[in-house]
Amino acid sequence: MKAIQSIRGMHDILPDAVHVWQDLEDRIRHLLEAYGYQEIRLPAVEFTELFARSIGDVTDIVEKEMYTFEDRNGDLLSLRPEGTAGCVRAGIEHGLLHNQVQRLWYKGPMFRHERPQKGRYRQFHQVGIEVFGIPGPDVDAELLAFTARLWKALGLRNLRLEINTLGTPASRARYRDRLIAYFESHRDSLDPEALRRLHENPLRLLDSKHPDTAAVARGAPTLLDDLDAESRTHFDTLLAQLDALGIAYTHNPRLVRGLDYYTHTVFEWITDELGAQGTVCAGGRYDGLVEQLGGRATPAIGLAMGLERLVALLIDQGVVKPPPGPDIYLVVPGGAGTGREALAFAEHLRNELPTLRLVLNCGGGSMKAQMKKADRTGARYAVILGPDEIAAGTVVLKPLRDSDAGQLTLAQQDLPALMRARLDRQP
Ligand code: ATP
Ligand code: MG
Numbered sequence: 001m002k003a004i005q006s007i008r009g010m011h012d013i014l015p016d017a018v019h020v021w022q023d024l025e026d027r028i029r030h031l032l033e034a035y036g037y038q039e040i041r042l043p044a045v046e047f048t049e050l051f052a053r054s055i056g057d058v059t060d061i062v063e064k065e066m067y068t069f070e071d072r073n074g075d076l077l078s079l080r081p082e083g084t085a086g087c088v089r090a091g092i093e094h095g096l097l098h099n100q101v102q103r104l105w106y107k108g109p110m111f112r113h114e115r116p117q118k119g120r121y122r123q124f125h126q127v128g129i130e131v132f133g134i135p136g137p138d139v140d141a142e143l144l145a146f147t148a149r150l151w152k153a154l155g156l157r158n159l160r161l162e163i164n165t166l167g168t169p170a171s172r173a174r175y176r177d178r179l180i181a182y183f184e185s186h187r188d189s190l191d192p193e194a195l196r197r198l199h200e201n202p203l204r205l206l207d208s209k210h211p212d213t214a215a216v217a218r219g220a221p222t223l224l225d226d227l228d229a230e231s232r233t234h235f236d237t238l239l240a241q242l243d244a245l246g247i248a249y250t251h252n253p254r255l256v257r258g259l260d261y262y263t264h265t266v267f268e269w270i271t272d273e274l275g276a277q278g279t280v281c282a283g284g285r286y287d288g289l290v291e292q293l294g295g296r297a298t299p300a301i302g303l304a305m306g307l308e309r310l311v312a313l314l315i316d317q318g319v320v321k322p323p324p325g326p327d328i329y330l331v332v333p334g335g336a337g338t339g340r341e342a343l344a345f346a347e348h349l350r351n352e353l354p355t356l357r358l359v360l361n362c363g364g365g366s367m368k369a370q371m372k373k374a375d376r377t378g379a380r381y382a383v384i385l386g387p388d389e390i391a392a393g394t395v396v397l398k399p400l401r402d403s404d405a406g407q408l409t410l411a412q413q414d415l416p417a418l419m420r421a422r423l424d425r426q427p
Contacts, residue, residue, distance in 0.1 A: 097290055274312060
């Protein structure tokens with residue numbers, strides 16, 4: 001029979017790679033906790049309307065990337081393409097946002113029907129961070145300081161920060177008109193999709209991937225001239241705070257984010273080492289979104305990092321630590337008669353040493369075969385418990401990694417204390 005395969009763009013993460021993911025996720029979580037963030041867990045499916053209302057109808061995500069389906073009772077639902085909309089929805093629904101500060105984060109799979117390629121998948125994973133109730137720019141700077149610290153903690157190099165401001169909705173509206181006028185004057189060079197979006201969402205044309213439209217976009221006016229005093233103050237203060245923190249950035253006046261809801265600060269952390277899919281983290285301020293989704297006006301800022309891209313970068317830059325092997329592989333030669341004693345002894349060791357990583361040889365096998373298995377697990381020690389040892393109340397402790405330390409035989413009851421001492425010496 002023909003085997004069934006996984007869906008294009010939706011990948012298994014195999015055990016060999018999972019430790020890199022776990023290490024990454026652990027470090028992110030610890031640092032988030034250190035900055036006072038709380039985790040929130042959100043559903044992977046929401047009403048389609050939530051995404052249409054927040055991300056915007058005339059965006060790549062809503063127009064062509066969402067997995068949308070009708071539920072059995074006729075509701076129109078979508079797999080979440082990103083996490084901000086659901087987080088805001090939950091915040092409003094549970095009264096977490098009004099008149100209070102929330103620092104929230106979440107992680108999980110997101111779904112977008114894109115053309116799969118390196119660094120671009122149909123199911124991918126993000127860690128998202130959202131801060132509600134603070135107008136900034138202090139918290140904007142702190143969020144960027146968090147990310148800079150995270151890259152450092154992970155050992156990642158060569159990530160650069162690009163930053164821009166989209167200003168207040170009023171300055172954005174002025175810019176919008178100017179952009180429409182500019183693109184109108186280059187109508188003949190625009191592709192059909194650009195023409196269709198021109199009046200609805202002209203900012204989208206700025207990061208068009210179509211070569212002709214992109215060429216026109218390169219000459220487009222920037223938003224800088226339309227910024228009002230409030231927008232300028234927000235941006236200048238943020239940049240001064242970044243300077244004071246020693247966080248390097250490039251002001252890229254052409255940086256606009258793919259979603260409709262951004263105001264003021266937008267930013268991306270980019271690497272040149274992953275080809276075209278070089279943005280590992282992106283975000284910005286979205287002061288209007290909570291109100292747009294039915295809550296009371298609440299300032300907010302957030303970001304999302306793409307975990308697949310961070311994992312790829314960690315591996316490419318060689319900063320991945322090998323997974324820890326077991327402390328002990330328990331070798332139990334001598335046939336079925338030792339099974340009961342071996343199980344009991346393994347559980348006894350686990351009682352005595354709660355953090356012990358112990359793999360019990362199940363399924364029998366010769367001494368030689370078991371020792372081979374022990375070695376393959378990367379275990380630090382083999383502990384041998386055969387019929388002779390059982391009869392004498394002893395075990396044999398055989399170091400598998402330290403070539404200078406010799407093998408020794410000791411009483412079974414002395415093993416926990418010895419292991420405690422040796423494991424304490426582990427870095
Ligand atoms: P891009 O310009 O690469 O399409 P985007 O603007 O659509 O990115 P966001 O919606 O801002 O991306 O998502 C935040 C981060 O999530 C991205 O910077 C990236 O690291 C990651 N990401 C987005 N889409 C994908 C995908 N299809 N596969 C893998 N990672 C992704
Ligand atoms: Mg995209």
